[in-house]
Amino acid sequence: MQARKIGAVAATAVAALAARDLLQKRHALLRNFPVVGHARYLLETIGPELRQYIVTSNEEERPFSRDQRSWIYASAKEENNYFGFGTEVDVEHVQGHAYLKQRTFADALPDLHDPQAALPSAKVLGGPRGRAGAFRPTSVVNVSAMSFGSLSGAAITALNKGAAQAGSMHNTGEGGLSPYHRSGGDLVLQLGTAYFGCRNEDGSFNLSKLKDVVAGAPVKAIEIKLSQGAKPGLGGMLPGAKVTQEIADIRGIPVGKDCASPSRHTAFWDVDSMLDFVELLATETGLPVGVKSAVGEQGFWQELATLMARRDRGVDFVTVDGGEGGTGAAPRMFADSVALPFRMGFSRVYGTFAELGLTDELTFIGSGKLGLPENAAVAFALGADMINVAREAMLSIGCIQAQKCHTDKCPTGIATQNPWLARGLDPASKADRAANYLRTLRKELLKVSSAVGVAHPGLITPADVEMLNGDYEARPLAEVYGYQAGWGELSTQLAKEITALMTEG
Structure with missing residues (x-):
């Protein structure tokens, strides 16, 4: 009993x-x-x-x-x-570990007591090319491209609401602009090779549909995706079983039928035609237009910089993705061994434009595990103007690194379309967490900037960072990545503008 x-x-x-x-x-x-x-x-x-x-x-x-x-x-x-109780990093022996050099005295410092940690971009996106919709982004930390379809509607809603609360932008990813992206946050509309949401029945690009999408949502810029870090140079297949009515309506594809994403674009076929396409989109929408790519062979970037040096056509921003592999499901080979890691890839792209004196004429955006303050600081020192966060944003809304993103069995309802699993994620509470994380990362960047003795992370230079090179030896960041004098630095005019903006009042 x-x-x-x-x-x-x-x-x-x-x-x-x-x-x-x-x-x-x-x-x-x-x-x-x-x-x-x-x-x-x-x-x-x-x-x-x-x-x-x-x-x-x-x-x-x-x-x-x-x-x-x-x-x-x-x-x-x-x-x-x-x-x-101190660091767990073996600070004298970890090869490649970055160290920032604090300054004892400084002329201008950021306000570290702002509860919102406002941190605008040092550059006006689209300003150098005179785009009608040019603007200064209010946050140097923004949410990276993750499509509805790869993430659940609840996760997209949480990230978009969180970005809105934090004053950040949210990249739609190549899967099209879904209802879940319309939760208050400003958007960067990504165009992939399948042109989801703005395509004809045969998969070719449709300009009229693009203009309709842009007109009906808070789209601030357009990003043409050439490749991503998870699987650069590789297309994809969305099985028909996953093409629900909702997915079909958003992407503009038939219900229940396999849909292939080509490995290359069909709206252009080389750098010259790509720039024509960029100018067409910018002219028709008035928005800044840029490209996103992981970094492989250098010929593409050299030709792009050479053509932009004529100053009659050009991209407004370049998003460089690290080849370390991110949220996208990919073959192990591609995640491990295709495209350069972020720091190597970014430094080569930046250097290509720096050699021709073009770095002030476009905005450099970094992506690839940059949602950690130490990685972000090095990215800014290398010349990044803004950073995008993806996996870190997922962690902020509850991801536990189960590494089941490719299985549709994400236990926290983030990277899945399973209704039962997705229902576990409450968009309202997770939006608050995403916003808290974005604000906190900006605060950390302001703290680092203050320690270095500058008013903004965009003013951190390669001279402020050294990299550990074996036991008891360090090399300047500029030497490690082959930077010449002045590379990684804003022009005097831009430096004055952002310093004044950060210290006024």
């Missing part, structure tokens, strides 16, 4: 816990996996102790270490994101 009573009490407690998990909206994992989901949080709590004896250190996990994930989680929740 006593055992039955205990069993009944236990069953009631479990049922009550299950009901609570199903009704709460704070944790998507618990909504999708009531009761048993608590085991994950228990293991996470004792994770440091387990790893200390039988697994790995806090710095060894990939693609994001536990320390990196913990910093993002704490930032998103507005919790204490400091670390105590």
